[in-house]
Structures are given as C-alpha cells and as structure tokens.
Amino acid sequence: MFSITLLDSTTTEINVTGTQQRGAGYSNAIGCNHTVSIAVANFIGRIYIEGSLETWPTDTDWFPIQLIGEIPYLQFPQNQNAPTGDGGGDTDVVAYSFSGNYIWIRARVDRTYLVPPPTDPTLVGAVRYILLNYGSVSPASISNGASNNAINGIPSGGAAGQVLTKNSNASYDTIWTNEHQVYVSNASPIGNLGDLWYNTNDTRLYVYDNSWLPSAAGPTGVTGPIGPIGPAGGPTGPAGDASTVTGPTGYTGPLAIGPTGPASIIPGPTGPLGTGPTGPQGKWGNTGPTGYTGIIGPTGPSRGPIGPTGPQGPSGISFYNFVVNYDGSGSVYSVTNLPVGWSASIASNSVTVTYTVNGIPQNFTAFGLISLSGTTYTSRGPSALMNINYDSSLPNQFTLNNISANNVGTVYGGQARMCVCIG
Numbered sequence: 001m002f003s004i005t006l007l008d009s010t011t012t013e014i015n016v017t018g019t020q021q022r023g024a025g026y027s028n029a030i031g032c033n034h035t036v037s038i039a040v041a042n043f044i045g046r047i048y049i050e051g052s053l054e055t056w057p058t059d060t061d062w063f064p065i066q067l068i069g070e071i072p073y074l075q076f077p078q079n080q081n082a083p084t085g086d087g088g089g090d091t092d093v094v095a096y097s098f099s100g101n102y103i104w105i106r107a108r109v110d111r112t113y114l115v116p117p118p119t120d121p122t123l124v125g126a127v128r129y130i131l132l133n134y135g136s137v138s139p140a141s142i143s144n145g146a147s148n149n150a151i152n153g154i155p156s157g158g159a160a161g162q163v164l165t166k167n168s169n170a171s172y173d174t175i176w177t178n179e180h181q182v183y184v185s186n187a188s189p190i191g192n193l194g195d196l197w198y199n200t201n202d203t204r205l206y207v208y209d210n211s212w213l214p215s216a217a218g219p220t221g222v223t224g225p226i227g228p229i230g231p232a233g234g235p236t237g238p239a240g241d242a243s244t245v246t247g248p249t250g251y252t253g254p255l256a257i258g259p260t261g262p263a264s265i266i267p268g269p270t271g272p273l274g275t276g277p278t279g280p281q282g283k284w285g286n287t288g289p290t291g292y293t294g295i296i297g298p299t300g301p302s303r304g305p306i307g308p309t310g311p312q313g314p315s316g317i318s319f320y321n322f323v324v325n326y327d328g329s330g331s332v333y334s335v336t337n338l339p340v341g342w343s344a345s346i347a348s349n350s351v352t353v354t355y356t357v358n359g360i361p362q363n364f365t366a367f368g369l370i371s372l373s374g375t376t377y378t379s380r381g382p383s384a385l386m387n388i389n390y391d392s393s394l395p396n397q398f399t400l401n402n403i404s405a406n407n408v409g410t411v412y413g414g415q416a417r418m419c420v421c422i423g
Contacts, residue, residue, distance in 0.1 A: 006107040007130040018107040025101030042085035042125035045111040051102035067096040089125040123328030317423030330405030349404040361398040362421040368409030
C-alpha cells in the first residue's frame with residue numbers, strides 16, 4: 001500500500017481541481033480498493049472525489065464517487081451547528097474507503113454554492129492535503145510505471161560468471177552473465193516481463209516490469225461498472241420569506257365639509273285676496289271690476305353658509321425592507337433587495353442608505369439568519385452598540401451603525417433582513 005497526493009495545500013485558492021492520478025484500475029495487478037485521507041484547516045466548502053474510466057479523459061469524462069450514501073460530495077463544516085475550526089469551518093483529518101476499477105482519480109474543491117461567493121481565500125479556510133492510498137504491491141517492487149526497478153535483497157549467488165540458485169518457485173530455461181550482471185530469464189536479455197538480473201555494483205536484484213506502461217488503447221482488464229452520475233451542483237438554497245410585517249395605516253383627518261346652516265323659519269307674507277267687491281245686481285246692472293292680484297313675498301334662503309374645512313390628519317408610518325450580506329469573517333459584504341430608487345454605501349460595519357420617500361426614520365429591526373443552510377431568522381433591535389441615526393441637514397438619508405454579524409444575530413457568511421420604519 002502506498003500514497004499518492006491528489007491535492008496539495010489550497011491556502012491561496014477558492015475553487016481548484018487537483019492533478020489526475022492513476023487509480024487501482026490502471027493495472028489489474030494492484031486491486032480495486034482505495035482510501036482517501038483529507039486534512040482541512042478552518043475549511044468551508046465542498047470536496048469532490050471524482051473518477052474516470054477513460055484512458056485519456058477530458059473534462060466531460062469525470063463522475064463523482066459517492067463516499068457517504070448518495071451524496072456526491074463532502075461538505076464542511078460537516079456539522080453546520082458545531083464547526084471544529086475557529087473561523088466557522090472544520091479543522092480535522094478524515095478518511096473514507098471505496099472500491100472500483102477506476103483508471104484515473106482526482107480531487108476537486110468547490111465553493112461556488114456559497115452566497116455570496118467568497119473572494120478572499122483566507123476567510124473560508126484551506127485544504128492541507130488530500131492523499132490517495134490503494135493496491136497491494138509494495139513501492140519497493142514497482143515505482144510508478146518505470147521498468148528495470150530494483151527489488152531489495154541479495155539473491156543466492158549473483159557474482160559475475162556465477163549462476164543464480166534455482167529455488168522452488170522459479171521457472172526459467174536461460175541463464176547468462178556479463179561484467180556486472182547475472183540474468184535469469186525465460187526469453188532473452190533485451191527484457192521481457194518477469195526477467196530478473198542481479199547488479200554486483202549496487203548489490204540489488206532488478207525486475208523488468210512493463211505492466212505500468214499504458215498502451216494507446218489503455219490498460220487491459222475487467223472494467224468496473226460506471227457509477228451513477230451525481231447532480232451537476234448542490235441544491236439551490238430556499239428563497240427568503242417575504243416580510244409579513246405591515247406598517248400601520250395613517251390617521252384620516254375629519255370630514256372637510258362644514259355644518260349645514262338652519263332652514264329659514266320666516267315665511268314670506270301672503271298677498272291680500274285679489275277679488276274685488278261685487279257690485280249690486282240691478283235689473284240690468286253692470287258687473288263690477290275685478291280686484292288686483294296680491295304680491296307674493298320673497299322666498300327665504302335654502303340653507304346656511306358652508307363651514308370652514310377641518311385640518312388634515314397626520315401621515316401614516318411605513319415599513320421598508322432590504323438585505324445585508326456578510327462575508328466569512330462576519331463583516332458587511334453587500335446590501336441587496338433595496339426598494340426601487342434607494343441606494344446604499346458601506347463603511348466598515350455601518351451602512352448609509354439614501355431613500356426616496358417622505359418622512360424620517362423612526363426605528364428598525366434586524367432579523368439574522370441563524371445558520372447558513374437554515375431558514376430561521378431571529379430579531380435584534382437597537383442597542384447601545386447597534387443603532388440608527390440621521391442628520392437633519394441631509395434629508396432622505398439614515399445610517400445603521402455597528403450592524404456586524406454578531407450584533408444582528410447571524411452566522412459568518414450569512415445575511416440579515418433589515419426592517420426600517422419611516423414616517
């Protein structure tokens with residue numbers, strides 16, 4: 001059993017793929033058992049162990065090797081609620097075993113699933129090394145594909161001109177010597193698989209083994225079954241919940257129409273009866289003249305004057321939401337989901353927001369995400385360390401002070417939803 005390095009230290013890299021190495025399936029003489037040893041330091045991310053059955057694989061010829069159940073990767077920290085490192089990641093050495101006639105094996109580190117994507121590798125830890133162990137042949141007998149490799153030990157006999165003693169397990173029919181070497185073979189001195197010779201200069205026995213040299217068509221042997229192809233990437237994180245906090249409705253001012261004036265109670269005077277007196281009827285008497293019609297008095301007003309308009313009621317208070325994102329060290333990384341027309345600037349762990357509505361900021365609440373892969377938020381209000389202020393000479397602007405990950409109650413690399421009251 002011997003070790004191969006799949007990946008060296010990644011202290012300066014965020015996403016990296018290691019150099020492909022030969023698997024046990026490259027030579028049938030080795031076997032099909034593999035073990036990987038992974039050492040990490042404050043590491044946050046995913047590690048894929050990938051295999052290929054192609055002789056000369058391209059980028060599309062690799063598939064993930066499942067080390068835990070049907071998950072195609074190892075994710076660190078392995079317990080999101082109890083990381084073993086100091087920076088929110090894991091510091092540990094773990095090992096996993098798997099079987100298969102893989103011709104090539106490689107390791108890959110991926111952090112593209114983190115939100116927001118990290119830009120500073122020092123904030124998400126590193127892989128110290130990833131080693132691969134496999135097979136059952138000692139490195140003293142075969143050294144990674146070279147021919148004419150030495151086998152430790154001195155044979156019985158071996159000086160120039162002498163014949164090696166045939167033991168019970170040997171089978172050969174040709175023996176010859178030269179100045180410093182004694183050959184034992186069943187073919188010729190040009191070298192065939194299984195040929196042996198002893199060198200009197202370094203007192204070592206050599207074996208000619210070309211089984212490690214791949215032909216153009218790849219190694220011969222039984223090809224192991226192709227493992228299932230894992231999903232292209234990790235699952236998409238859940239969408240954030242919409243805010244359920246509705247701002248109170250502003251007060252409505254009193255009705256602006258004044259009271260109705262009283263109806264007139266003074267009726268106009270009635271004119272006198274307009275029928276004149278009837279003259280006396282004579283035998284052949286004349287009819288008297290008709291009297292004048294009386295004058296109609298004036299009509300009184302229908303209502304009194306309109307009263308004055310009442311004062312306008314005060315404006316209501318409205319709530320506005322946006323998201324503050326944090327990097328792996330717990331510092332403010334970006335501000336997103338601002339209302340239309342709003343903007344923000346970041347200074348250390350403070351955020352200054354320019355808004356477009358009327359009113360001044362009244363209060364705010366921070367809802368921090370309590371785990372990277374969770375959906376639960378916890379609320380934090382203003383305190384002596386975390387507060388909101390505004391400058392009356394700078395209208396439509398306020399500042400949230402000291403809103404670090406610890407103060408808002410979120411994890412490093414997480415986010416907080418800010419709810420600000422303006423009225």
